Amino acid sequence: KILILDFGSQYTQLIARCVREANVYCEILPYSKTFEFDGNLKGIILSGSPFSVNDTNAPVINLKGMAEQVPVLGICYGAQLATKLYGGRVEKSNKREYGRAQMEVKGAKDVVLRGVPDKSQVWMSHGDSILELPADFEVLATTESIPVAAFKYSKAPHPLYGLQFHPEVHHSVEGKNILHNFLVNICGCSQDWTPAHFITDTISQLKEKIGNRKVIMALSGGVDSTVAATLIHKAIGDHLYGIFVDNGVLRKGEFEQVLETYKQLGLNIKGVDARQLFYKELKGNPDPEAKRKIIGRLFIDVFQQEAKQLSGIDFLGQGTIYPDVIESVSVHGPSVTIKSHHNVGGLPEKMHLELVEPLRFLFKDEVRKVGRELGIPSNLIDRHPFPGPGLAIRILGEVTEEKVKLLQEADDIYIKALKENDLYATVWQAGTILLPVKSVGVMGDERTYEYTVALRAVTSVDGMTADWAHLPYEFLANVSNEICNNVRGINRVVYDISSKPPATIEWE
Numbered sequence: 365k366i367l368i369l370d371f372g373s374q375y376t377q378l379i380a381r382c383v384r385e386a387n388v389y390c391e392i393l394p395y396s397k398t399f400e401f402d403g404n405l406k407g408i409i410l411s412g413s414p415f416s417v418n419d420t421n422a423p424v425i426n427l428k429g430m431a432e433q434v435p436v437l438g439i440c441y442g443a444q445l446a447t448k449l450y451g452g453r454v455e456k457s458n459k460r461e462y463g464r465a466q467m468e469v470k471g472a473k474d475v476v477l478r479g480v481p482d483k484s485q486v487w488m489s490h491g492d493s494i495l496e497l498p499a500d501f502e503v504l505a506t507t508e509s510i511p512v513a514a515f516k517y518s519k520a521p522h523p524l525y526g527l528q529f530h531p532e533v534h535h536s537v538e539g540k541n542i543l544h545n546f547l548v549n550i551c552g553c554s555q556d557w558t559p560a561h562f563i564t565d566t567i568s569q570l571k572e573k574i575g576n577r578k579v580i581m582a583l584s585g586g587v588d589s590t591v592a593a594t595l596i597h598k599a600i601g602d603h604l605y606g607i608f609v610d611n612g613v614l615r616k617g618e619f620e621q622v623l624e625t626y627k628q629l630g631l632n633i634k635g636v637d638a639r640q641l642f643y644k645e646l647k648g649n650p651d652p653e654a655k656r657k658i659i660g661r662l663f664i665d666v667f668q669q670e671a672k673q674l675s676g677i678d679f680l681g682q683g684t685i686y687p688d689v690i691e692s693v694s695v696h697g698p699s700v701t702i703k704s705h706h707n708v709g710g711l712p713e714k715m716h717l718e719l720v721e722p723l724r725f726l727f728k729d730e731v732r733k734v735g736r737e738l739g740i741p742s743n744l745i746d747r748h749p750f751p752g753p754g755l756a757i758r759i760l761g762e763v764t765e766e767k768v769k770l771l772q773e774a775d776d777i778y779i780k781a782l783k784e785n786d787l788y789a790t791v792w793q794a795g796t797i798l799l800p801v802k803s804v805g806v807m808g809d810e811r812t813y814e815y816t817v818a819l820r821a822v823t824s825v826d827g828m829t830a831d832w833a834h835l836p837y838e839f840l841a842n843v844s845n846e847i848c849n850n851v852r853g854i855n856r857v858v859y860d861i862s863s864k865p866p867a868t869i870e871w872e
């Protein structure tokens with residue numbers, strides 16, 4: 365495996381995803397964590413950082429010790445840190461580089477640049493520059509504005525490389541190629557991190573861990589819990605007891621459809637209709653955070669109630685994925701909770717069950733690949749993310765059963781239309797929001813006074829930032845017509861053209 369030491373860069377996860385895409389397993393660790401050099405560790409990548417290596421509190425590591433053991437690749441801050449620790453000079457230069465730059469290869473082409481043309485576009489993002497390399501460091505490439513875009517030091521027991529640019533960013537045209545060279549030709553990684561391999565390994569590990577004991581698990585109809593449950597099911601069969609709760613704020617027909625797919629997959633899942641319980645408690649609670657808390661709490665109640673009826677359960681299955689468990693390096697102090705996200709993951713520790721989390725080390729795109737390999741149908745694998753509190757946070761203000769029905773109808777028209785027009789897969793997430801506004805309309809000879817819905821669709825990579833999707837006007841016009849003509853209670857449709865930031869994807 366490869367270890368990525370994180371110095372707090374916004375791109376660290378992207379580095380990891382590029383490494384995984386090369387079918388090489390990697391893990392991210394905060395730079396300050398200790399780790400073992402066992403036979404499995406084939407190389408180390410140092411990430412970028414918002415720090416300058418010259419800051420008094422700049423993060424440092426025992427780089428020389430590491431280069432004794434395995435090849436090291438420093439990216440941006442990582443490269444500057446290597447320069448500084450070996451006695452070179454890094455300074456805030458008046459030529460800062462942000463964005464595209466032209467890299468030019470110097471001298472004989474090193475293995476790390478194998479297959480890279482003499483000139484290629486790279487992506488830069490740095491305020492400091494390497495002005496002088498330490499003794500015995502070789503320049504491998506430059507750009508117009510900086511003397512060192514890539515370097516190598518070959519006097520350590522293992523080669524040490526530095527790249528000033530970001531190979532993990534898509535705009536570095538040869539970035540993947542360079543990473544591939546480092547991973548395969550320099551570290552000697554075998555490219556055996558594939559979905560098929562992961563599946564066989566995981567199933568045998570699960571069999572060993574669980575034996576003939578039993579697992580209970582909450583499913584949400586989402587990709588993660590479905591893939592996790594399928595893996596566990598492959599390992600232990602009907603000793604997996606799944607529970608899928610209808611909390612009253614799912615999409616139209618979702619409860620039935622998802623249960624049906626689970627059945628087809630052969631999973632042992634019980635559907636629990638708890639709608640009325642949720643509506644009762646949501647009544648009179650317009651506050652978004654209060655709604656989230658109510659839904660989270662009731663979900664746990666229902667789940668525990670169901671768990672009580674089963675005996676001899678030892679494990680709790682969960683669809684936790686890697687981004688949820690990566691420890692992040694906080695540079696700006698403790699991060700603030702912006703929304704209290706409730707997932708099916710939020711089950712209480714007091715259940716005293718041991719956790720089974722087969723996807724703990726996978727990124728979302730890897731979960732999807734594994735899901736496809738497992739034969740899970742596309743209606744589950746390729747579905748948009750859907751928040752745990754469901755339509756409750758898309759009904760602004762108080763949630764009632766009537767409003768849910770209204771929104772379900774409008775949303776169903778929108779989502780079906782996206783699918784029919786081959787637009788569903790082009791957006792990252794789409795949904796409909798019921799606004800707490802009534803406005804005047806006219807239908808036939810009659811005046812109406814009804815609700816407004818907002819259609820939302822965004823493009824995004826991970827939901828952290830997002831742009832509004834530029835859906836065709838004709839499409840929006842048709843959806844608007846269809847909603848107003850078919851959903852009694854809605855007479856106006858608007859389209860949300862805000863990006864994140866400054867807005868968020870959800871409205872609450």
Ligand code: XMP
Nearest residue numbers: 704705706707749751752753827868869870
């Ligand atoms: P925002 O609105 O913060 O959403 O831009 C980013 C992503 O998170 C989802 N989201 C939630 N998911 N519980 C969840 O499980 C929540 O309370 C919640 N709030 C937002 C949102 O759907 C989007 O995918």
